[in-house]
Amino acid sequence: MLPNCSRMRGQARSTRYGLLTVLLVAIVAQGSVPGATFAQANPQQMNWPSYGNDVGAMHYANVEQINLSNVAQLQPAWILHTGVMSGSSSFESQPLVVDGVMYVSSPHDHVFALEAATGEIKWTYNPDLPPLENLGICCGQTNRGVAFGEGKIFIAQLDSTLVALDAANGNVLWKIAIDLWENSKTETLAPLYANGKVIVGLSCAEFFCRGHVTAYSAADGTQLWRFYTIPGPGEFGNDTWSGDSWKGGGGSVWGTPTYDNDLGLVYFATGNTAPDANGSLRCGDNLFANSIVALDANTGQRQWHFQEVHHDVWDYDGPEPTLLFTAHANGQAIPAIGHGNKSGYYYILDRRNGQPIFPVTETPVPTNPAWQCPAATQPIPAIDDLIPSNIEVHIPGVKEGPLWTVPDEGDPTLIQPGYESGMEWPPAAYSPRTNYVYVSTGGYQPWLTRVTKELYSSLGGTPEPVIPGNTQYGLTRALDTSTGKIAWTIRDDKSLVRSGVAVAGDLVFFGDSGGLRAADAKTGKIMWTFATDPDQKIGGANGSPSVYVVNGREYVVFGFGGNVRLRATAGYSPNGDALIAFALPQNGQASSPRVVTANVKQVEADFPASAYVAELTSPPPGARVVDIQVHDFHYFPSEFSAAPGEQIAVHLVDTDFTGYSIMFNLPSGLTGMKTGVGAGKDAYIAFSTPSAPGAYSFFDPRGPVRFFGTFGYMNVTSEGASAEGE
Template sequence: MKMATQHLKLCVIPLLIALTRAPAAFAQAEAYSGVTSSMLLFQEHCAVCHGENLEGASQGTPLRGELRHGDSMAQIIASTTDGYEELGMPGWRDALSADQIRNIAMYVLETRANVDYVTSNFEAPLSIPAGVIQSEVHDFRLETVVDDLDPLPFSIEPLSDGRLLVTEKTKGVRIVGADGALSDLVRGTPQAYDDIYRLESRLDIERGAGWLFDVALHPNYQENGWIYLHFSERCTDCNDMSRETGRPVSMNKLVRARIEDGEWTDEETIWRAEMEHYSRASDVAAGGRVAFDDAGHVYFSIGIKGGSNYRGIQDLSTPWGKIHRVNEDGGIPNDNPFADQDGVYRSIYTYGHRSPQGLEFDAETGALWGSEHGPRGGDEINRLLPGRNYGWPLYSLGMDYDGTPVEYGTDLGITFELSDIEQPVVDFTPSPAVSSFIISTSEKFPEWEGDFLVGSLKARSLFRIGIEHNRLVYRETLFEGVGRIRDIEQNDEGDIFLLLEHGAGGRIVRLVPPDEEVGPLASQAAEPPRSRPDEETLSDLPTTDWLTNGGGLFNRNFSALTEINTENVNRLGPVWRTHLEGSGVGRKYSGEAQPIVHEGVMYVITGADDVFALDVETGEILWRSSAHLTDEISTICCGWTSRGVGFGKDKIFVGQLDGVLKALDKDSGEEVWSIQAEAWEEGYTITSAPLYFQGMVITGFAGGEFAARGRVKAYSADDGSLLWTFYTVPAPGEFGHDTWPADDDAWRTGGGTVWHTPAVDPELGLIYFSTGNPGPDYNGAVRAGDNLFTVSIVALDVYTGRYRWHFQEVHHDLWDYDAPNPVVLFDLDYNGVPRKGLAQAGKTGWLYILDRTNGEPLVGIEERAVPQEPRQATAATQPYPVGDPFVTQTLDVAPEGYRLINNGAVFTPFWEEPVVLRRGDANWPPSAVDPESGVMYICAGERQAAYSVREDLEQVESGQRYSGGRMRFAPIPVTGIVSAMDLRTNRKLWSQRWPSRCYSGLVATAGDLLFAGRNDGRLTALDRRDGSKLWEFTTDSGVNAPAAVFSHNGKQYIAVFSAGSLLGRTTRGDSVWLFTLLDGEREGGPLDH
């Protein structure tokens, strides 16, 4: 039953409430001072209003049920810190420290979830429900298979004949028959030691060592009979520690053997640690899981088996706190991340783990997953990526047991950046003590397919977790309070088994569909399983449709089609021209959108944000969706424009100048959903084409000249719900904030907006974009520092929006050297080694060529000293790419009326007196890359600008123009340039200059052609090998949009939007043109539609 919505309201009365818990409870609480501290803080400051157990009191509301302002840790902390005056709730920012507020929030969360840290519920009654358990998509019963196991079983493994292998930590290995009969212990297994600790609580723990852990069948068990066993090998008098203390030591070990006639035989050691690393550490959190992939590797986890303060977990020369990977025979795979390093355990696959619990390989996706315990909160489900650091004991989303943040790095002498830590896909705070899990493939519960079924110890609950594309999409508690779930497994018949541990004896239960006893349903058709994203093909080298702005996820603007080529391009001619009903015709508008094409329908958006669907064969308008933008929009920088639409899941995605993001039905143009993504009144507009990827719609927001704070957001393609947000200007406490002033709020209006459609590498799971200038544009005095992540290339996890790496092209930009040209991805060999590359053409006139896996330069980039202006707080150095600029970067003679300083070179500073600089830039018009030759083609302009600062600058509100100075273009003719750059060397191969700015973008083809628009209305085809002109056609308006190349019914076409541009100062229009090879006279009826 849904509870009534309540306020999270903390009372201001600092009254110490008498403690009324039973003495036994306090005895347990005192064992962990942090738990006591949290409880006392809540009792002192909050219980008078909300009740000792959150049940509410006369002066305030209860804190059970749904909370109006959110029930996550971050939301409760925010509510407690800031308060809500309108509700009579003061903020506690000044009265309590951040740690104290966090402790209160943790107490609220733990109490709401009934997961008191100080008890482990070993002795809590097993409460197996007798009836049907109802859940969101599948009802089920729990059926006991066997109920007289040892109190501490660890693992179950189904056999193909219906039997189960089970390990009991302190006893050995048994076989459970299909009828539930329990065998004697298998003879000859590694010895298990029965030094069990107390079960009823965490007090007075007798540390155990020498236990058995996971048992797992080789993937080809039916042929080879191999069974793998992970256990803790115990010894005495075997290393210095055992000899000095006279006590046994132990360490995890992995072996394999066969079972024949109840005997463990043919044992082989697969992995064993160095004897010096055997320790007295308990097996309580030793890890112990085993998993196989489909390539002959076996993975195993080792938890806390080292010294105090978690020493060694971050050290690759120790085995603990790691996930290891070896070949099935124990050999080290050549592609292990540390296989070629000396002095380390070469078996290490990942590190920085605290207490690993579950380990599963997803055969469907090829991903390895793990679960692990945090301290107090911060339980995790992680995707395990080779070589990555998972943070312990440097960082955790939970808190330490004493109520303080997890930050052992200081004690261990380890410094790190948060970006060095792989963040969890799922965080459990408060901690239910997650345990093992499966990724369900059960045909008995078909709508759970692909779901994570996750057990828990302390909470005694079973969770169903939906993870799609490395992000949490739903979470359901299937049941709670039943028993401590140590392991979960499924067999080939679709049976799902739970292994429960309990002080009175362990138990195995099975999840059973409600009607299994009478067979499957015959009279009721099953509902279809929950759909997974049915992705349209987004080819990197399109040969049919042109599905994205940029031609594919790599943004390469390259077509693999060859029908139209250098030999026959002279036969290219128009098939039809369609006028878009006068939409976006007027001085303030620009037509800069690249058409997209899907199955014979072309989609184009005008500068008025009106979307049109055209029949490719005839040019007929199939539907129109009008935006009806208000003329009141006043926060548009550079003309009313849109650079395109997105496509996916049978929808057209549209970002508008008024901050609206919406989805249209591709067949009818009817609105499917619409959201106000941002407010134009606060400076935010959308000018780029949204990107569709894996069920998400991702967009950046323009507005850098209007006191905005840059951001990229991802939304659900199904309903527009927000999935993640990344701010390009970090807030206090976030990585990179130290590059902004500490004594003001300059970061709130710091710019860094995103003007273009990002690129995505699906294999790496990363999304890439470059950012705009800091705010204000020209006055750096108010924002001392490098100003991350402005004028930067940024990589994020595409599924979560989490930061992965960045490269800043301009530190502390003063010149509007923002980076609006779309990033482009490519794969090339460098010195004989295949590398995953990224390139971005900057407004500095340089090409930045990086390794897209880590942001390191593939072609050298040097930090060099630059001229200084202390009043501007100029950066001491700037990045200088090795190679050639693609435009001219200096002036020989100053324009009339200006003084030439430093030859007008890039990075020359200025103050109140105007300083003229050469400004050769690549703006938003996209570049093209030939992935085979490794050549990048850039459309740019060469001009001059005079800069000056406005000193009397005050902080402004978002949505107000915020330039901090002035940039005027000098009275010298503008030159357009198309340059071809070698991505392996960053050297210019050729360039072509025009008497007007190149302001259209480029598209290249495998037919050795390069298509470019001209301001006077020409569409031009160049030979991309040398830049020579091969063909041109004059349209009726400026061609200031990139063309699209596609095939339809086996024939290649070129489409372009000819509508002019405000910044290009060209003739406006509303025409879409389609071209193909003509044989003699053009066939068909009139040209216009």
């Protein structure tokens, strides 16, 4: 694909493009990102001022007080318990450190300013959020970090607001609405601060939205420009959407953008299309979903794009943030951008124009069923696949499909990669010492997938990884950017891996089910591990590490709070609330860490425990039974009528291959099934209808499921019983 040009469709043969026969060679630290500088290897003070340390997000620190010879002595220097955790939370924040002060966010958008050497709390920002169960948050309650600039801390909140805080005391300086949370628009990324601008994306593609990236003035929050990731009529790329499908075409931006000061360009990767798995109503390549996009930082005008997946019907989007570094090819220094998506492929492009540095081949792929409007080819890079693309463990009686199998009606198909098997939100890291990119790849976990022609939900289909006989494992990998080959692999046989990565000198830090690890950046040999301890609220190692120096002492800081999506898909990731800074023993003596406990204003994050009642195996005597089937994230019927004060027993029958639940919003309070029903199972819930006529909602209370379309209404009328809807 050439920059600023539509991809040719219906070609008779594969098309190769890019700089052919290129070998990348050594990449130097200075100038890896224009304008970036790196400290000496043993400084007295060293900041981590941006998400990824530099605005190109290399996640690299040129420091080596902690090194291969002594990392085994690393120990906790201090521990902060934030007091913030819920059944749906993930602690994924990457702390910033500026002039000895650390700034870190909680999963519920609190911000803590800490003494970076001791963990002592200087100030706390308590957000004013609506109840989180009322927000259409796709993939867990989380915040991935803050931005620093002009003496301010910037946080993009779950309720789709951008807040500027005084870095000295935490006071709110300004606050603006990015979009409407009532329309399931949310923010989970860390903003980017660059040259007086605060730049944020938007998360909402699972709920029929039109994504965008927006720049605001750091001084007062004035909107400077907005770029819609799904082009409208008259805009380049709108012809890749059939009809009016662009209006809700998706294109979330999950990862923090990156910035090249010399080129004046902002880069980001986009998320999936909407509806996610049903492509029948949005024929075409669907730009700029599933793409890397470069914008003019001053105007927001598109400069180039590269689409990694055409007409996505697999959820193979790109939540991983982009990564900037400098490559040398054919005797030239080439400003490069790297990015991996959930298909398992990694792309390295010339960030000046979007041209592939390693060749990319438009490769024919399956095109049935035709009603899905599947793309005829997909862009495959000449770089090693980072995760498996075929089924490795066969399950008797289950239909299988390799990568690019188009989901269809009928029996579900087991496909690898699944919806969450590849590169997710965790940022990769790059080391100019090794020329390696270090990636938390996800790993192997095929998902069952089925799609219906009739659209019942915003997902457009049903995905499920937790099935009898299925298996998973995680892969943390180093990719040699000089050859495009995998340099080393660390396998986690217990769980997919979901952890940010950072490089400090000759060490790479990352998390997996074993805890936080330090490995030899060149060989992958594990040199040190700090295990999780759920009993002490030291949860899953699913944070994103930062490295800094205060008063001549080097620290590595990491959040241990687990990941809700791993917990939901049978991975290992216990809940927790701990932020831990590690350092070498002072004076060679081990010591107990200082433990700090925060006192925050809690955000309402879950439905109350009192709302849940045990399911019944049969209806109570005298209750009228209302049968409701559920499949494809939809209730059948989605409406029914009842008389005031009537005894009702709702019989929930799951005819799908994934589980569901149901909860009713009544004047007396919420009442719902405690555990729900499993695939192919059924259960009852009984209650008395309200005495007042009206429409009372019911929905699946588990995470974002109701916002996909699993909701309905009970109409209490004097006429009494009837069923409506589908």
